[in-house]
Every structure is written in C-alpha cells, then in structure tokens.
Amino acid sequence: MTTVGIIANPAAGKDIRRLVAHGRVVSNQEKANILRRVFAGLIASGVDGVLVMPDLTGLARPAIEECQGQVKAEYLDMVPAESQNDSTRAARAMAEAGVACIVTLGGDGTNRVVAKGCGDTPMVPISTGTNNVFPQMVEGTLAGLAAGAVATGTAPLDKVSRRSKVLEIYVDGAKADIALVDAGVTGQAFVGARAVWQTESLAELFLTRAEPASIGLSSIGSRIMPVQIDAPHGLYLRLTGEPGQNATAVQAPVGPGMVSTIEVKEWRLLRSGERHTVTLRPGTVALDGEREVELLPRNRVEVALDLHGPVVVDVVRTHELLAHAAAARNGRTRAAALR
Numbered sequence: 282m283t284t285v286g287i288i289a290n291p292a293a294g295k296d297i298r299r300l301v302a303h304g305r306v307v308s309n310q311e312k313a314n315i316l317r318r319v320f321a322g323l324i325a326s327g328v329d330g331v332l333v334m335p336d337l338t339g340l341a342r343p344a345i346e347e348c349q350g351q352v353k354a355e356y357l358d359m360v361p362a363e364s365q366n367d368s369t370r371a372a373r374a375m376a377e378a379g380v381a382c383i384v385t386l387g388g389d390g391t392n393r394v395v396a397k398g399c400g401d402t403p404m405v406p407i408s409t410g411t412n413n414v415f416p417q418m419v420e421g422t423l424a425g426l427a428a429g430a431v432a433t434g435t436a437p438l439d440k441v442s443r444r445s446k447v448l449e450i451y452v453d454g455a456k457a458d459i460a461l462v463d464a465g466v467t468g469q470a471f472v473g474a475r476a477v478w479q480t481e482s483l484a485e486l487f488l489t490r491a492e493p494a495s496i497g498l499s500s501i502g503s504r505i506m507p508v509q510i511d512a513p514h515g516l517y518l519r520l521t522g523e524p525g526q527n528a529t530a531v532q533a534p535v536g537p538g539m540v541s542t543i544e545v546k547e548w549r550l551l552r553s554g555e556r557h558t559v560t561l562r563p564g565t566v567a568l569d570g571e572r573e574v575e576l577l578p579r580n581r582v583e584v585a586l587d588l589h590g591p592v593v594v595d596v597v598r599t600h601e602l603l604a605h606a607a608a609a610r611n612g613r614t615r616a617a618a619l620r
Contacts, residue, residue, distance in 0.1 A: 284330035286375035292386035322425020334371035372398030381432035389569035446489035447590035504531035515551035
C-alpha cells in the first residue's frame, strides 16, 4: 500500500511578526483548502492511503470528507497537544509506519521540528509560514502530484530530490536541537515571543544556505557569499566586536517588509563537522528565526554543520521529469500514427 503522510501546522503564519513586521496571515480556511488540493493531486497519482497528523482545528477534515471512497485517509493515533513536539512525534510515527513521503504545511520552524522526527523519509514542504527558505511557495495540487509521483515510483527519488543540511546544537556535548537554515546567537536573555526581528541583538549567525532570493536572517549571508542548499559547506558571520579582515556592511530583507543594514565584522565558510563554541552570556540561540536555546553560564553550547539533513523533494524538478516522460511517450505515439 502506497501511503503519504501530511503534517499541517495550524499555528504557522500567525506569530508576532504580524505585529512587528508585515508577515502574511495564512488562515486555517486557506490551509484546509490547500490540503483539499493536495489530496486531489495524491489521488490523481494513484496513492492508496493518506496518514494525517490530527490537530484541534481539523484542518484536514474537509479533504478527508470529500475524498471518501477515493483514498484511505486516516488520522495518526495520537492526542494533539498543539505544541511543536506534536509535529516531531507525528513525523517519527509516520516514518515508522513506512510512509513514502511527508507533505508539510508551515514555515521554516514547522519543517525544523518535522525534520527532527522524519529521518530519511522525503519531505514535500509547502510554505504557509513567515520566513520561508526551506519550504517552497508551491500550489497544493502540484505538491500533491509531486508527492504522489515520488510515492508511487513514477518519479525516481534520486532524480527529483536533494539532501538538505542541518545545524546541530550541542549543549554540554549532547545534541540538543537542530536548525534547517539559520542559527542566530542573540543577546536577548530569554526565549520570550521566540521570533527574532531585531538584528541589533544578533552576535553570530550560522547558515546552512544563503540564497539571494530568500527572506529572513539567511538573506544577510546571501549578500556576503551565496550558498545553495546542496553546497558542501555553510556560512558563519560575526556581527559584533572589532572588524576583521572580511568586514563589510550589507542591506538585506530580514523580515517581511523589513530591510535592514547590518555590519558584518567577519565571515568565513562553515565546514562540516567543525564545532564552534558560543561564548556569549547571557543570551539565546534562535533556530530558524525562533529563540529556542537559552545560553546559561554553566552550559557549554556548540554549533556544527551536518551535511546529512532531510531529503527534500523538488516539486518543479519532479514536474519537469514527468513532463519529459509524457512528451517522450507522446512522441512515440505520434511517430507510430504517422507510419
């Protein structure tokens, strides 16, 4: 049985950046509509089953009700607590159940917690959050068709996916968390509202990627040295202290409607396996734009780049492969008809 998992975060796209910046609001109604389109794509691709993370808002309910008799859709056997741990637990359960891939609805933060549990199960991320470097801005039907093509084997995974990188956060030698895109060391002593939007508080920045057409903290790095998702390195920036040899000032879109000028005191490439000790105290480490790790005096905190992150399906590449395959079949058909 070919099954696809779905993890949709009802809280994505609703944090404080709607007040301090101009972040878009993606309503639960729109998320439900996206899921209806995803289901349509999965069914058209021949997927047999859909395994859904339950949530208190019932985002997938309209899609499940409409598709009765067309696909076996069921919820994971878990009690939703409406915390980020739900998505990690759900991803781990889906991977153990053998789903072919997991479709996610959310931003960088949502996908970060899914990646903590999904292992090597491929992800098809749909952007519904604030800073959307990791998830793709893609129409739900196209995402569903791509996920279905991967699940059924119509699109070979090795031809339509890429291995992402992660930043691993170590506290006293033990891995405590990860980031998919950026880890920012801030002088803010408490987690608070989590979201980071004031660049003045940033001391250091670790990046897995720095793509010029992105928004958020990683955009700072893109003005220094663009780094792609599958490049064998990341990027390190120091934003406080005395200027180093590579000191420069850049202008970057650090949030929706927020363009800031940042002085980069020093930068270098971040190599896989290198551990960088964070010395700032007090402070916090923001993972993919949200403060998660408190820098306490008694703890040793380190950051390291790992090239073996989650597998990400490229929706555009998948549809290009499907189109070329269809064109080849049609070409043979036309040639036979002309004989």
